[in-house]
Amino acid sequence: MNIYRNHRKPIGRLQEALRPARRSALRRLSAWTTIALVWLTPLSAASLLQPHDSIRLAAKTHLENNPPVGEGRTEFTIGHLDSRLRLQQCAAALEVFRPPGGRNSGHTTLGVRCSGPKPWKLYIPVTIKVYRPVAVAQGALLRGALLSAADIELVEKDVSRLGYGFIADPSNAVGKELRRSVTAGTVLTPHHLAAPHIVERGQTVIIVANSGGIEVRMAGEALADGAHNDRIRVRNNKTRRIVEGTVSAPGVVQVLM
Numbered sequence: 496m497n498i499y500r501n502h503r504k505p506i507g508r509l510q511e512a513l514r515p516a517r518r519s520a521l522r523r524l525s526a527w528t529t530i531a532l533v534w535l536t537p538l539s540a541a542s543l544l545q546p547h548d549s550i551r552l553a554a555k556t557h558l559e560n561n562p563p564v565g566e567g568r569t570e571f572t573i574g575h576l577d578s579r580l581r582l583q584q585c586a587a588a589l590e591v592f593r594p595p596g597g598r599n600s601g602h603t604t605l606g607v608r609c610s611g612p613k614p615w616k617l618y619i620p621v622t623i624k625v626y627r628p629v630a631v632a633q634g635a636l637l638r639g640a641l642l643s644a645a646d647i648e649l650v651e652k653d654v655s656r657l658g659y660g661f662i663a664d665p666s667n668a669v670g671k672e673l674r675r676s677v678t679a680g681t682v683l684t685p686h687h688l689a690a691p692h693i694v695e696r697g698q699t700v701i702i703v704a705n706s707g708g709i710e711v712r713m714a715g716e717a718l719a720d721g722a723h724n725d726r727i728r729v730r731n732n733k734t735r736r737i738v739e740g741t742v743s744a745p746g747v748v749q750v751l752m
Contacts, residue, residue, distance in 0.1 A: 545582040545609070550589065551575075554605045554619050557591035563599045567627040567654065574620030582617070585609035594618065600625045600655035624653045629661040630668055632681045640673045641691060652682060659684045690722035693745040702729055702740065706752040717748070 551573045562569050592606045593599075600623045608616035628649040636646060647665045654661055662668050662683050671688035681687075694700055694717045702715040714732045721727040721742035729748050730737045740750035 545584045547576045550607050553589040553591050567625040570624040572622045582615050583613045586611035625655050626651050627654050630665045630683045632677045634679045636677050638676045642668050692720045694721040694742050696720050701747050704750050704752045
């Protein structure tokens, strides 16, 4: 009995000595387990989300493969998505589409959707620039000036920003009259130009009336200025009757009988 008592005491003391080491090891294991869970859980969740860059890449590829209709050099910028946006990763290929009524250039949007088991849809802002050569004033020009080819030059501009229109073919501006003065480099628009008057108010004109193959000509007075194909009022000098007709040539107004 004494022998067994002598052996138990050293073993008990050894176990007591090992307990702090075990507790320390368990605490370290628990700490490493907690760290692993903290780091691995967000990574696993993030792997199930649709990367924002993949959405922007899908929009970029769509624009590259479907440029705006018409001639011109195209540049585009894809907007950024809200960093707080979280979307389920799409099991299918992303589909990009143009919203109904959306603009083909300038500031607009593209739709991107997922048609997978967990579908979603969003809209991403894009800016599309379309550059074309347009007619601009080569120098300062005064109101009433008749444009010649020397007054116009072609300069490449972003036409998506030309809300008032533009003139692509300078020949469409040659011979037209400026409605207002412009400075050098001004983009010429249809609103700047007017056909020159070939009938002036108060001018004596020839009134031409046709009926059943019979043409009647009479003298009259123009009551307004008129360009080719403009409708103006004229007064018959003989009857003093006022009628409306179409300017068909310099000093000539065509009326219906």
